[in-house]
Amino acid sequence: MTPQPSTRPQDNPVTVIGLGPMGLALAEALLKNGHPTTVWNRTPEKARDLVARGARLAASAADAVAAGPLTVVCLKDYATLYEVLDPAGGAPAGRTLVNLNSGTPNEAHAAASWAAERGVAYLDGAVMVPPPLVGDPGSVFLYSGPREVFDAHRVTLASLGDPRHLGSGPGLAVxxxxxxxxxxxxxxxxxxxxxxxxxxxxxxxxxxxxxxxxxxxxxxxxxxxxxxxxxxxxxxxxxxxxxxxxxxxxxxxxxxxxxxxxxxxxxxxxxxxxxxxxxxxxxxxxxxxxxxxxxxxxxxxxxx
Missing domain, CATH: 1.10.1040.10 (N-(1-d-carboxylethyl)-l-norvaline Dehydrogenase; domain 2)
Known part of the structure; x- marks a missing residue:
């Protein structure tokens, strides 16, 4: 049986990779809801305000994904996902990646296969609101991938908005x-x-x-x-x-x-x-x- 996450945010650490406007909003919402939050960005200066609010700045992408069980990735596209995480070895086995890039269903299927080859649980996702609405309970976030992976992290994902699981097919969210x-x-x-x-x-x-x-x-x-x-x-x-x-x-x-x-x-x-x-x-x-x-x-x- 898949272990259920704690309902206490402080027991559910999260990493956010990618600190563009949306990534910053994701990290801010997680911090606001009490999650221990690790962040990483290729331009570290973007994390300054988050660190001042209590986030931990990882020294590398590898350090970031190793910091906890769940990593939320918010980068430009799937190519950037591989560019950032491949040198890091993808992610340690047993971790979960939630990918909130935009792209196509075929790219989502390829990313799910890429993650499976590395022993990483994977959810593809889409944010259906602008950054200022991230964290609002009514803001819709779409996810697709294994139901058990979604259920294991649903409590944490709910800190970002209303999490909707669309099905097991990894391309359904995009x-x-x-x-x-x-x-x-x-x-x-x-x-x-x-x-x-x-x-x-x-x-x-x-x-x-x-x-x-x-x-x-x-x-x-x-x-x-x-x-x-x-x-x-x-x-x-x-x-x-x-x-x-x-x-x-x-x-x-x-x-x-x-x-x-x-x-x-x-x-x-x-x-x-x-x-x-x-x-x-x-x-x-x-x-x-x-x-x-x-x-x-x-x-x-x-x-x-």
Whole structure:
């Protein structure tokens, strides 16, 4: 049976490697919650404030990972992870690495194999909040890898935020990270483009934001997506309240309005093209969510 960590933070020491803005926030949250915290960074000066608050500065990466059972790594990417830890021998056998780099699922799988070859338990992870929100109980942190490894360190990881275990596949955390960030950028681009469109008529962004974000999105978009998400899994897109043909007409009007107002047209044109592709694939009588079938397929060159 895997030993359970103590609920007393002082019994659960942690090492943080990488002291960029996020790494600093991680270490600060651990210190604030009473964990004995060791830190290491290639630029030691970044640890000055943490040391003043009680952190121990390791002399080397090898010293850092040897300091305790759990090391949280927050570096630029997977290549930097290997660059830092390979000269240190990876980590002593029996230790656990929690890697909070960004990257791809294939890179996460490779890192899990790299850790297993060295006898190191491994969790891949993703931080879904900016540095100022690290340590807030509601801040979401995603983890993937062996459940028993996650459970053994859950109490400590909870000092950083709300720890969500997504499954044993090591690539699940970075996959969710890419998906959620893609959603964030698409949503922000949609808002910015819409704001530019009404701004072409002199509408202040603050006025439009109240209407769009506080009124329109929660009622029309958010509730619809949650309610109809099961239909995506079932491939069920009833067009009783509006067909994809009707939505294509609306998308055409959006693109034409942008042209008339002198606003960037690439984004609405792309949305129009995706809807048209779904109709060509036989989903014209379905509702707009049928474009999900287009997104599930790898993109191919348009031969038209």
């Amino acid at each position: 996959l969710h990270n890419a998906a959620l960030l893609g959603l964030m950028y698409a949503t922000m681009n949609g808002f910015l483009h819409a704001t530019a469109l009404v701004g072409s008529a002199g509408v202040p962004a603050a006025d439009f934001a109240d209407l769009a974000v506080n009124r329109f999105l929660p009622t029309v978009v958010d509730a619809t997506l949650v309610e109809q998400a099961p239909d995506l899994d079932a491939g069920h897109y009833p067009g009783d309240l509006g067909t994809l043909h009707m939505n294509l007409n609306a998308l055409e009007h959006i693109a034409l309005t942008c042209e008339e107002q002198g606003v960037h047209t690439a984004q609405p044109r792309l949305m129009r093209e995706i809807a048209a592709r779904a109709i060509e694939d036989g989903h014209g009588a379905s509702n707009y969510l049928a474009v999900f079938e287009v997104f599930k397929k790898a993109a191919v060159p348009d031969a038209r």
